[in-house]
Amino acid sequence: MSYLESRIRRLPLLIGPNPRRVLLRPFIPSLIVKPLERQEINPRVLSLFSRVMHLDESNVEAKLAEVFSDFHERHQKIHDIFAERFEQIRPFLPTDRELSESRRLLLGSYFTNEYSLESTALFNPGMIPAPDQSGLNPGELRFFLSLRATGEGHISSITFRSGIVDLAGNIRLDPVSPYVCQPRSQPAAKYDTPTFLRKLQELGVEYFDARGAMQGLPETFVMEDLINHVRHLRSGAEAPSVRRAGERALMLAQANYTVRFADGLDISEKILFPFAQSEINGIEDARFTRFEESDGSISYTATYTAYDGSVVLPQILQTRDFHEFSIRTLNGPAIRNKGMALFPKKINGHYAMLGRQDGENIHLMFSDHLHFWYESQILLRPSEPWEFVQLGNCGPPIETAAGWLVITHGVGPMRKYCLGAILLDLKDPSRILGRLCEPLLRPAPDEREGYVPNVVYSCGALLHGENIILPYAVSDTSSRFAVVPLVDVLNEMKKS
DSSP states (O other): OOHHHOEEEEOOOOBOOOTOOEEEEEEOOOSSSGGGGHHOOOOOHHHHHHHHHHHHHEEEEEHHHHHHHHHGGGSHHHHHHHHHHHHHGGGGOOOOOOOOHHHHHHHHHTEEEEEETTTSEEEEEEEEOSSTTTOOTTOOEEEEEEEEEEEEGOOEEEEEEEEOTTTTOOOEEEEESSSOOOOOOOOOOOOOOHHHHHHHHHOOOOOOHHHHHTTSOOOOOOOOHHHHHHHHHSSSSOHHHHHHHHHHHHHHHHTSSSEEEOOTOGGGGGOOOOOOOGGTOOOOEEEEEEEEEEEOOOEEEEEEEOOOOOSSEEEEESSSSSSEEEEEEBBSTOOOOOHHHHHHHBBBBBBEEEEESSSSSEEEEEBBBBBBBOOOEEEOOOOOOGGGSEEEESSEEEEETTTEEEEEEEEEEGOOOOEEEEEEEEEEOSSSHHHHHHSSBBGGGGGOOOSSSSSOOOSSOOEEEEEEEEEEEETTTEEEEEEEEEHHHHHHHHHO
């Protein structure tokens, strides 16, 4: 054990997966699961419609009462959710006769199911100051913790916890609500064709296919324009590659959207579950930072990875209040691979971000536009045996008087993950002022077992007083906290 590891204090707090936290999700009885609007003729859906329609009213009411009895204590506003789900399936009913409210709600329940969003893992935490710091004792800081929740089918989403940390690094976690709620979503207001052409090519679509897919759209368009355009492509005589490019354009448009939560929800009740087709296999590893604009305004910005089962799509989300979130794609030739982390403010008038474009080294990039990144340069290569496989960041840089502190991760023999740290110049972060030659944190004996063994990982620490508060994942299963004095980390830095 190194000196620095001996100075780390692991807190006795453990945030583990809870299979009782369930979300109501649309359900489609089909051997091949597709969005309902893409189901052309699904015999199983039609059969289910028929069976429910043939029930007499007394049986409908009895079955609905049973459903409410079984599930009403597990969900808020379940009546409204069933009613909304019925309206979503109403266009596909093989009848236009008016139905009783009970039959509508029962039909809605047949096309709904529970999803245990954190049944498998609750990991890769990131920590930021909460927007509201009122009502605290001197020296206390209220924080939000973002976590990657993983459930059935290895689908990941973003969930939250909250708590208070004092100057000694002691943490009190707030109670967690038993309920989970999704926000309402709406597409971005407008899209522009030139940006789509460039982004389609970044996603591997050939130029002529991309141009053919977008031909006929105005320079700026709305979602309805694109949906109608893609429908025309599906039924037209265009080449299959052009039709596929059109589907990819629709996927890209759906990846740019806004969500808004209902009023009055606790932060632990809010879940950012995959909404767009590009995210259908998961929203991974959000790295939140409290971003200060040049005018002093504050937003909470996170990079994350959207995954559809085959394509990785780096995304960015922004919120000012954790009530409404704007989600957009990151664009440009420098946007490749996972693990982007935004600096918490502009540097010399430019946005700055870390990445790992080549899968092995930490890269640095600058841009005048938050959503467009064109060049990156290698900042740090693996140099110590515990990081020979690859390096990456573990969250946005932390501003200190000595420089930008970046928590890193390195992968060594037997794919063992350890955490390290580097220090960058405040005005020129391409200058490395120091780095740790030994790990800051490595898996303890009781942290080695889990969904992915021998891993510690973080998506963002914070500096409070003189201490670094470091939330970290335990073998991709649960999450813990560690505290280490900043001065000890700086003193152990290996000079470059």
